[in-house]
Amino acid sequence: MTIWGDQIDKAQMSKLLISLPFYGHTWKLADPTDHSVGAKTTDKGPLQPFTNFTGLIGFNEVMLKMKDGGLTMEEDKDAGSVYFYKDDLWITAEVEATIKAKTNWATTEGFGGVTVRAINNDDFNGYVTTKKHPLLTAVNEGLNKN
Template structure:
């Protein structure tokens, strides 16, 4: 494919089409699915899906995209990206995944709201995304406005929130900025987002402007658009 793209670029006198791949962040999936060093020769970018580390099937609360490891050393953005890099993927080709959604849980005991607290299944579906156990960022803003308690998971550098038996682990502007600082220090190639339509694209839910998370990401990476 690379040779074909290079040939086409010469024929049409334009830059070569890029070859990228969205790749797993879970250790067992990485080990089972990829020849990392070999891929590094051909791919222009690895889009590492550094999210969905914890979800409602785990039986306990957990962060969707923790920067650093908590109870499980393998489940974090930092561990996954370091694994790809140390096993042959060039840092400048590695793009860190930033989620604009969170995973929600139903607490077994509403008085135990800690990270790692026992759960009895997914949290209720959001009014728009309509999927149990998942909330878009703009739905999380509505949850916060409804009187949910916000908390900061200091060891993992991401927030969570809870109200009665509902618990959600997610990312916000603060955690995005922390992750970008970490990304720059580790000289990774950049970032990718999943997904555009789960950010507050109208700017009406979170009162943080349109696309608050993605705008934060762009600004922190020095990618401000003059049209904004």
């Protein structure tokens, strides 16, 4: 997005929106002991119950797997994101902090704002997280720069 922004008239920046996915992507690691960014993979991750697609995982599923003690979360500071892993499963997904930071960045840089993909993956009932709709709340906080 920064590259696009550098190539257009700054007055046009407000017409660009940053898309925030409320889902993650999964991969099978070639070496279950190497879970670093850029580790080799052999395939997409397994089919997930709420997404019904191989390689995709909903926010609630990630949080449930983490709460069950199954996943470890790591921060990728260079990318401003997080990833999760266990054995040969590797997952990238947005969490409250990354959603808030990316929303704040989008508006600070002069983009028009953000759009959300797969809003149905937010935790609307507070089932997995301690509050209702944590990802939408993070978008709001990022827009309001709280």
